[in-house]
Amino acid sequence: MNRRSFILTSTALTLGSLISGCQANHDLKILLLQGSIPVQLIRAFNQELNSEKNINFNPQANLAEIYRLLEKWQGKTTPATEESRFQFPSLPFIQSEIEKADLVTLGNYWLSLAIQENLIQPLNQNELNNWANIPPVFQNLVMRNNQGDIDGNGQIWGAPYRWGYTMIAYREDKIAPLGFTPKDWSDLWRVELMNQISLLSQPREIIGLILKKLGYSYNTNNIQEIEDVYRELTTLNNQVKFYDSTNYLQPLINGDTWLAVGWSTDILPVLEQHRNIRAVIPESGTSLWADIWVQPYENNLSEEKLGEIYRWINYCWQEDSATRINFFTKGNSPILSAENANNRLQMSEEIFAKSEFIEPLPETIMAQYNELWQGLNN
Incomplete structure (x- = not known):
């Protein structure tokens, strides 16, 4: 849900x-x-x-x-x-x-x-x-x-x-043996997580977290001028098992994926029901x-x-x-x-200060986001 x-x-x-x-x-x-x-x-x-x-x-x-x-x-x-x-x-x-x-x-x-x-x-x-x-x-x-x-x-x-906010949920029993605990968006690129991640099928959320990782805003309107965005998106795509904005937590619960990015109102109830699932709010900030x-x-x-x-x-x-x-x-x-x-x-107040509300962008800029997103399937 x-x-x-x-x-x-x-x-x-x-x-x-x-x-x-x-x-x-x-x-x-x-x-x-x-x-x-x-x-x-x-x-x-x-x-x-x-x-x-x-x-x-x-x-x-x-x-x-x-x-x-x-x-x-x-x-x-x-x-x-x-x-x-x-x-x-x-x-x-x-x-x-x-x-x-x-x-x-x-x-x-x-x-x-x-x-x-x-x-x-x-x-x-x-x-x-x-x-x-x-x-x-x-x-x-x-x-x-x-x-x-x-x-x-x-x-x-x-x-x-x-x-609320976007956050990272993960299977502690799967991640702990790897020797690290997810703390920020950059952890999604760890080679140990290849083909073990589920992401939201939302260009603004996923390209936004890449921009945040690179030190930019979720509402950046000049993404074509940031050369690393496409490279980071392509690399992250290799880590992903599937994209879904509705049923992204059930595979995590089943152990079919080890990490998922999703919304707090979806993830917080799961933490109460499944002790082997943990969550973290990325230290560099997130979308609100x-x-x-x-x-x-x-x-x-x-x-x-x-x-x-x-x-x-x-x-x-x-x-x-x-x-x-x-x-x-x-x-x-x-x-x-x-x-x-x-x-x-x-x-925390520190992370909240680094986080942002996603705002509408001009249609010309949204076209750039969509072009990047659709390029994953080409």
């Missing part, structure tokens, strides 16, 4: 049962990424409302599908090239009709695109009671100008409520992602409904809520430091 593809978990099924009886009578409609908010938090919020109002929490399996819905609600169609732009597989099904929501989850990668297409509207800082408790790196992530560019003087276009509450563009929301939107956002930023998000979703709330979270493996 992974956070960006179709997933069905026991938590999500419980969430579906929880909300099914609430859809007939509700004021606020929230479309959220499945598994990103625990059922326990929703129950606690509904109890705190202490009224006849019901909130419709509608989980969606895929961030790309949420973005498509934002476009649909604004009467826009998604170009045929959109799937390649996002680098995500097609969904096995698409729900026929989903009523426009008042608040939705969006990944940080889509934020600038949504602003450019006028799919969302900025939030009112005066209504964000805990904004001052949000670390500057997350404030900067959502403060943008009208072109979607990060701007410290821009408006607040979203409320980050969960974040964030789940963000955004408000779809709407001209006529009532003051009452706006109040409910901000009440929910502020509720997610309370310490008790943050603790539930950390514990039950294996993500990290931005209001709790990673080192104080409830997960088994935490990111």
Whole structure:
């Protein structure tokens, strides 16, 4: 499973049962990424409302599908090239009709695109009671100008409520006899691991970790000028048994591969279930992602409904809520430091400072990334 593809978990099924009886009578409609908010938090919020109002929490399996819905609600169609732009597989099904929501989850990668297409509207800082408790790196992530560019003087276009990172998982029983412990991206190139690695089928992630190994940014836009990138990618490709963004951990569990690169929300639960699997956050830094509450563009929301939107956002930023998000979703709330979270493996402040959120690149630059990636099969 992974956070960006179709997933069905026991938590999500419980969430579906929880909300099914609430859809007939509700004021606020929230479309959220499945598994990103625990059922326990929703129950606690509904109890705190202490009224006849019901909130419709509608989980969606895929961030790309949420973005498509934002476009649909604004009467826009998604170009045929959109799937390649996002680098995500097609969904096995698409729900026929989903009523426009008042608040939705969006990944940080889509934020600038949504602003450019006028799919969302900025939030009112005066209504964000805990904004001052949000670390500057997350404030900067959502403060943008009208072109979607990060701007410290821009408006607040979203409320980050969960974040995570890319990491390395490995079989301790297979790696220990080799005489080393993986610590950084450079370990993926060790000859002892030839044909024993599974990688995400994501050009930005894999070319990005190569750039990080070479001392560059994940968001480098002049990769054609870096001669070592293709050589490093070709060498790394010789180490890889297969690429997959969904089922990359099962071979590691079975012992068919010895090391895998993947997302923290996938890997952390596996560490609790399999004692022979260990994980490490690369010392040179890694890619970050964030789940963000955004408000779809709407001209006529009532003051009452706006109040409910901000009440929910502020509720997610309370310490008790943050603790539930950390514990039950294996993500990290931005209001709790990673080192104080409830997960088994935490990111140090030093590594966090070296890490980056992956941002959209111009189409001409993405074409260079895709050309490099496709060259592996030639």
